[in-house]
Amino acid sequence: MRKLLALLLIVIAAAAAGAWWWTTQPLPLAAARVEISVPNGASLRTAAHKAVEGGVRTYPELLQWYFRLAAREQTIKPGEYEVTRGMRPADLLDKLVRGDRIVLTVTLVEGWTFKQVRQALARAEHLRPETAGMSNEDVMKALGKPGVAPEGRFFPDTYHYAKNSGDLAVLRQSLQLMDRRLSAAWEARAPDLPLKSADEALILASIVEKETGQHADRPEIAGVFINRLRIGMRLQTDPTVIYGLGDAFDGNLRRSHLTTDTPYNTYTRAGLPPTPIAMPGKASLMAAVQPAQTKSLYFVARGDGSSHFSPSLSEHNRAVNRYQRGGGAAAGSAAEGGGN
Template sequence: MMHRMIGGVILIASFGAAWLMMDFNRFKQTPLDLPEAGLSYTLEPGTSYDGVVEALRERGVLENPLYMRLLGRLDGRAGRIQAGEYDIPHGTTPETLIALLVSGRVKSYSLTVIEGWTFSQLLELLAGEEAIRQTFEGVGPAEIMQRIGHPEEHPEGRFLADTYHFPRGTTDLAFLKRAYQAQADLLASEWQRRDPELPLDAPYAALIFASIIEKETGVASERARIAGVFVRRLRKGMKLQTDPTVIYGMGKRYNGNIRKRDLLEDTPYNTYVHRGLPPTPIALPGADAIHAALHPSDGKALYFVAKGNGEHHFSATLEEHNRAVRKYQLRR
């Protein structure tokens, strides 16, 4: 009798274990109770796997928290989850959820730094991005450069104008370090491949030069031509006489108009007053402007004037230039 009872208990236990295994396998492959649009979930740093399970239970996503805890511990993946913001799509199963949390494939944000922006505009962009963690409140440019690891450097032009992808919680400091390094790497690469005999003595001079080209035209096909004009003027000892440098030197006083007295004002950036390049870049140049600065077009033009449609008229002589000014600027 006892043997039959023990046998019956074993049989029931076997059936029970088999049922539990089947139910557990069913749970692993059954989609979570997610909305059609999916779910955005932020796994905060320091959160345990059990904390994740509990948070998902509270949001009504999990059918069986006990199974979910067991699933994470069977092969040790519970200890390998990574913090970050995750997009959990509709149709995700417990098995694919753990794989996602272990993979670290967090939600990515993007931010585009526009060519020709100033450093102050870049800081405004970062301050307005809710996915960026702010650490620069009340901090000036000099201290920012010190935190980046490049004290005593002027920040203008040092950050590459490009589109960057990053996870939520990235700090403004980390973003700037990345953009700084991207600019440094690009500039070093382009400097190594520069045209011979340019009137530029160092990569930083090329960065200054590129920032002027960036501000002078938004027409891609003109960048190398404008670079060629400025290179020829530098070689001849002529003043660059470029308005964007005057505007940069005016700072917040610039209201959209340049007057004659502004062209005569002795600021370090006024290329109508001083020969050569200004002391620092005047904007954030993009890759194309840097390339143009180091690969200017050949030609004879020494002047150019805006035509009013975004393009420029190029002239080899002052007489031709004055005619173009009357035609396009004075409308005579």
């Protein structure tokens, strides 16, 4: 009897030692990198089985046993997880408890329209298209901004998201970041600007974004538009005209477009357009609220990304002849308006 008991204790000790040894070893995997998917409400048993299904080559009961022993009161989080060679059972459990899911990124670019934003989200890898089939109005309502035009309301940046999360979450991040950036810019605004609200600053910033070919020109371009707003001069800026044409614009801005009235035609209408025309970045937001102190009322592209600024129409016309001779409608619009 004593020999049997001793043998039993030896077996138990060997099993315990073996189990302890297993917990210190890297998990064997079907490949250098495998992915596991843990559903909502998954138990430790389910998580263990999902790990084995995903390519962790061990007994699910053994992994479940370890999870139960080591997790204690901690809970695991659902999502998509990456398991790589060298990870031990403790590393996997820690990842599941922390919710260290597979993270992907999508970049929203300065100067994009909301249409381009939606197209980028639709193309993003493993981003669930919650907004597919929704109108722009429905999207804004889902984001808690019913009745707000979406254009320019999202901040251009690179956003991280968990694999198979929804696109509304990315839009919500971008919307909230723009709210914060715009609020901070408006608080830092220069005195006596001819802008009534942060929304007007956002509209102006979007125009500056579309007009700027070189970073350093932003404050000066904003200064031109601020000067025009102060004296009641029309902004006469081509990007607003193009935006107003929508899908009808074929890439060639004609003189007839400049005289065709739309709510966004700043050649035919005074003041700012009714909404932003694109997503401005931080630099354009700050330029709109802290414009350069300048006497310029005109600017024209030099062709190298920079702009030439002029205080008078005669000087501006000379600059147009110099930099855009032979430019057709573009040169004409630059002579008439605020920039090109």
